[in-house]
Amino acid sequence: MTSTEHQEHGRADAPLAGVRPTRQRLAVAAALEAFDDFRSAQEIHELLAQRGEKVGLATVYRTLQRLTESHDVDMLRTEDGEAIYRRCSDTHHHHLVCRECGATVEVEGPAVERWTSSIAAEHGYADISHTLEIFGTCTACTAG
Amino acid sequence: MTSTEHQEHGRADAPLAGVRPTRQRLAVAAALEAFDDFRSAQEIHELLAQRGEKVGLATVYRTLQRLTESHDVDMLRTEDGEAIYRRCSDTHHHHLVCRECGATVEVEGPAVERWTSSIAAEHGYADISHTLEIFGTCTACTAG
DNA sequence: GTCCGGTTGAGAACCGTTGTCAAATCCCCC
DNA sequence: GGGGGATTTGACAACGGTTCTCAACCGGAC
Numbered sequence: 001m002t003s004t005e006h007q008e009h010g011r012a013d014a015p016l017a018g019v020r021p022t023r024q025r026l027a028v029a030a031a032l033e034a035f036d037d038f039r040s041a042q043e044i045h046e047l048l049a050q051r052g053e054k055v056g057l058a059t060v061y062r063t064l065q066r067l068t069e070s071h072d073v074d075m076l077r078t079e080d081g082e083a084i085y086r087r088c089s090d091t092h093h094h095h096l097v098c099r100e101c102g103a104t105v106e107v108e109g110p111a112v113e114r115w116t117s118s119i120a121a122e123h124g125y126a127d128i129s130h131t132l133e134i135f136g137t138c139t140a141c142t143a144g
Numbered sequence: 145m146t147s148t149e150h151q152e153h154g155r156a157d158a159p160l161a162g163v164r165p166t167r168q169r170l171a172v173a174a175a176l177e178a179f180d181d182f183r184s185a186q187e188i189h190e191l192l193a194q195r196g197e198k199v200g201l202a203t204v205y206r207t208l209q210r211l212t213e214s215h216d217v218d219m220l221r222t223e224d225g226e227a228i229y230r231r232c233s234d235t236h237h238h239h240l241v242c243r244e245c246g247a248t249v250e251v252e253g254p255a256v257e258r259w260t261s262s263i264a265a266e267h268g269y270a271d272i273s274h275t276l277e278i279f280g281t282c283t284a285c286t287a288g
Numbered sequence: 289g290t291c292c293g294g295t296t297g298a299g300a301a302c303c304g305t306t307g308t309c310a311a312a313t314c315c316c317c318c
Numbered sequence: 319g320g321g322g323g324a325t326t327t328g329a330c331a332a333c334g335g336t337t338c339t340c341a342a343c344c345g346g347a348c
Contacts, residue, residue: 020313020314020315020325020326022313022314022325022326022327024326024327024328025326040304041304041305042303042304054328055327055328056327056328056329057305057328057329058305058306058307058327058328058329058330059326059327059328061304061305061306062306062326062327077221077225080336081221081225081226081227081304081335081336082225082303082304083225083304083305096263096264096267096269098269105267107263109259109263111255111259112256112259115253115255115256116278119240119251119253119278120240120278120280123240123249123282124282124283124286125240125242125278125280125281125282125283126280126281126286127280127281128278128279128280129278129279129280130276130277130278130279131275131276131277131279132274132275132276133274133275134260134263134264134269134272134273134274135272135273135274135275136264136269136270136271136272136273137269137270137271138267138268138269139268139269142268142270142271163294164294164295164344164345164346166294166295166296166344166345168295168296168297169295184335185335185336186334186335198297199296199297200296200297200298201297201298201336202296202297202298202299202336202337202338203295203296203297205335205336205337206295206296206337224305225304225305225335226334226335227335227336
């Protein structure tokens with residue numbers, strides 16, 4: 001957030017559009033493809049290390065931050081405040097997450113969107129945003 | 145979460161029911177009454193200090209933890225992962241929070257509760273819980 | 289009063305995250 | 319094709335919120 005700096009990065013079509021596609025940034029993006037569920041920055045950093053991709057932890061954080069800002073990845077917080085990341089579709093959606101294995105389903109709820117807007121309007125709140133995540137235990141984990 | 149330890153603390157009628165009502169715990173509970181909005185543990189600790197109540201920071205954390213577990217206070221996380229607390233009613237509810245001043249409205253949304261349950265069932269997820277918070281700018285802050 | 293287990297507090301430890309800054313890298317332009 | 323300036327990187331330190339440690343302390347039962 002400097003001052004006049006302004007270019008519609010991201011969300012043009014591919015992630016990382018508008019920024020230099022360095023080896024490190026590509027590696028992080030690729031790593032995100034390897035997961036289907038939410039992972040912490042440190043886990044991603046570890047995966048990269050295992051793959052032989054040497055990327056500094058700070059760079060992983062910086063890249064994830066950037067991708068989050070451009071809405072190419074979703075970031076949410078675990079119960080204990082740790083940030084976890086996952087590549088995402090570009091429509092507004094929420095998550096149904098298994099608290100055992102992390103398996104994630106993206107869900108949409110137009111009714112909820114409408115409800116939050118009307119509640120907010122009703123109380124005179126402007127410029128609304130909301131967070132909604134659903135946690136549960138998936139079939140596989142219930143069985144196991 | 146030890147093993148056989150089990151006694152229905154809290155939620156009997158008053159907060160802190162079932163535990164020793166020490167000076168420190170009472171002070172924290174009283175401090176929570178002084179706020180109408182979400183505050184961090186450190187802010188609460190500060191308020192206590194200002195009031196001349198000497199309570200260790202660790203104790204504030206421990207007490208808030210306990211009150212959260214017994215559902216006498218709500219805990220939620222700010223965008224940057226910090227835990228904030230607020231005394232709450234005992235019915236299940238969500239919050240409409242002003243991101244400027246923290247002014248909070250408790251809201252209920254039976255439809256949302258139903259929606260999350262059905263979504264979860266639909267995907268075979270069991271033992272469901274969910275988080276839903278709405279952030280916006282309240283009338284006062286929009287005007288100011 | 290005495291005893292005992294729950295509680296406290298000061299500080300260290302912890303851990304995820306961000307800042308620092310010199311070195312490396314990249315891209316534009318000549 | 320090579321220089322130069324801006325961007326990016328990475329090792330490491332610093333930071334901030336939270337939890338742990340453990341000896342001293344206290345409260346309630348008898």
